[in-house]
Amino acid sequence: MTPVIRIDGVTKRFGDVVALDGVSLDIFENEFLALLGPSGCGKTTLLRAVAGLETPDTGHIFIDNRSQDGLAPYERPVNMMFQSYALFPHMTVAGNVAFGLKQDGLRGAELAERVREALARVEMESFADRKPQHLSGGQKQRAALARCLAKRPRALLLDEPLAALDKHLRERTQLELMTLRERLGITFVVVTHDQDEAMGMASRVAVMEKGRLLQVGSPRDLYERPDNRAVAGFFGHMNLWDGTVSTGDTVTCAVGAVSAATSLPAGTPVALAVRPEQIVLHAAGATPDSGQLAGTIADVVYGGTVSTYFVAHGATRIRVVRQNGAGPALERGQAVVLSWPVSAVRVLPS
Amino acid sequence: MLGAPWAWSAVLFLLPLAIVLKISFARTQIGVPPYTPLFEGGALRATLDNYRDVLTDSFYFGAYLSSLKIAAVATVVALLVGYPMAYAIARAPEYRRGLLLLLVVLPFWTSLLIRIYAWMGLLRPGGVINSLLESLGLIDEPLRLINTTGAVCLGMVYAYLPFMVLPLYARLERMDPSLREAAGDLGARPWRVFLSVTLPLSMPGVVAGALLVFIPCVGEFVIPDLLGGPDTVMIGKVLWSEFFSSRDWPLSAALTVTMVAVLVIPILLLQRVLHREAS
DSSP: OOOSEEEEEEEEEETTEEEEEEEEEEEOTTOEEEEEOSTTSSHHHHHHHHHTSSOOSEEEEEETTEEOTTOOGGGSSEEEEOTTOOOOTTSOHHHHHHHHHHHTTOOHHHHHHHHHHHHHHTTOGGGTTOOGGGSOHHHHHHHHHHHHHTTOOSEEEEESTTTTSOHHHHHHHHHHHHHHHHHHTOEEEEEESOHHHHHHHOSEEEEEETTEEEEEEOHHHHHHSOSSHHHHHHSSOOEEEEEEEETTTEEEETTEEEEOOOOOOTTOEEEEEEOGGGOEEEETTOOOSSOOEEEEEEEEEEETTEEEEEEEETTEEEEEEEETTSSSOOOTTOEEEEEOOGGGOEEEEO | OOHHHHHHHIIIIIHHHHHHHHHHTSOBOSSSSSBOOSEETTEEOOOOHHHHHHHHOHHHHHHHHHHHHHHHHHHHHHHHHHHHHHHHHHHSOHHHHHHHHHHHHGGGGSOHHHHHHHHHHHHSTTSHHHHHHHHTTSOSSOOOOSSSHHHHHHHHHHHHHHHHHHHHHHHHHHSOHHHHHHHHHTTOOHHHHIIIIIHHHTHHHHHHHHHHHHHHHHTOOHHHHHHOOTTOOOHHHHHHIIIIISOOHHHHHHHHHHHHHHHHHHHHHHHHHHHHHHO
């Protein structure tokens, strides 16, 4: 399958700062890809490079197999929705939508029809004659979306599309974006710093840090099978223990010898990662099959559906999440035994 | 809080204007002051003769018209020169903008009079420009550069350019750069981006700059006096000669009041237009 967008070894520097460091990524037809990372990780620069708003120092960007080298933004078949929405304040909503279409030479009835169609798609027909400054945040976002979609781009690039919205609007808009994308069948590339947002919306997430791509995969892949410490730490909470591989399938770490499936030679420094919800809490004296570990409950954080337990084992605090009501109540100070399946242990490069 | 600016306006603008207005209704007389009092023996002794002269004498009408024309030309040229300057400064790297703005206002550190004398030195028949062209063999006899209406326009553009650049810069610098980027992203070529987005959004700056250049240019005296010729009639020069040569204070006052009226009306109209656009 040929990708819609192929990013091939793109590097971009701003003075001494390396914004993008040899990023390669294929973005496919009909997918919802999220570029996720902390601010300053280069995700927005990458999006802008695809749009033609930044010129890569090295590397190339292809859209539909066509090199975009030297092509200005107005020559590229993608459109970008800016974080500030960048609606033209001196034009009405309809004028904003028509602006992009007029550049394609559309006039008269055809233009009017395309504008109406784009506004209908985001349920903004009744606001066609409003100026942007008389719109709410959510309405501005829809107007900006309509302006991009009217152009029927090969891919829609969205820079932090939800960042400017209220919390309660964010969730709804997230769902709307997903439905809209499915209905239109357009590739969406969204930049976000919010892992919940990325995991909730995207079919694939590319995690970035310091200008590099750390891992690309489905939200489930990234959560359950992170490739490295940074990705493991980025999504939810993770127990991370530094250690070294001993002989056999065992890693010696802060909590002792832990069974783990690894083919690395003995002596290799690694980090073990175990999700808090994969660990099972037993009352003291229990003898579970695998991964036993004794400890004392140091803290309990009650959270309605689930509670988080911090179990002290020597100097290490292990985070455990347990469904409330699944087993006997456990109190602070109580001695417990922890267990987990070997498959829950992920061996990462340290 | 609102009172203070109004008080300053009253003291510094309205009060002097009221005095001028008072004199404009008087008659000239030999003495100190050289005009008759407004009230004499408890009776109002106002006359509209001065205004009748100002409005009926075609010489004054011609002077007003020519002042407005010259100021308009200077304003348009200043806009054409100032807009690219303001645009370039607004898009320069942030650390360099301060220096560039300083260069724009740097001429203010020298008196206008001295700078206009410098232009005389450049433009006069034996001046820098003419001798350079002559030594290059491009001309046989000096070009008539000084004492022309063109020289007056040049001087005005030069003197008032910063007043055009600064409000334009302020407007362009505050403009969200993503608006231009969005226009490009939506398929507009750079020239189209400028005409459809940058220029319309900078209109308040254009209007402010144009007014700040146009208004002082209409009443300008020094520049037409030093760079203008006998056929350059401007109201500032007429005023000066009525006031100092003819010592006709009431007529000069009437000329002034008429000029303020001529200028205030378009200013108020423009302000209303701008206000409506903003809301």
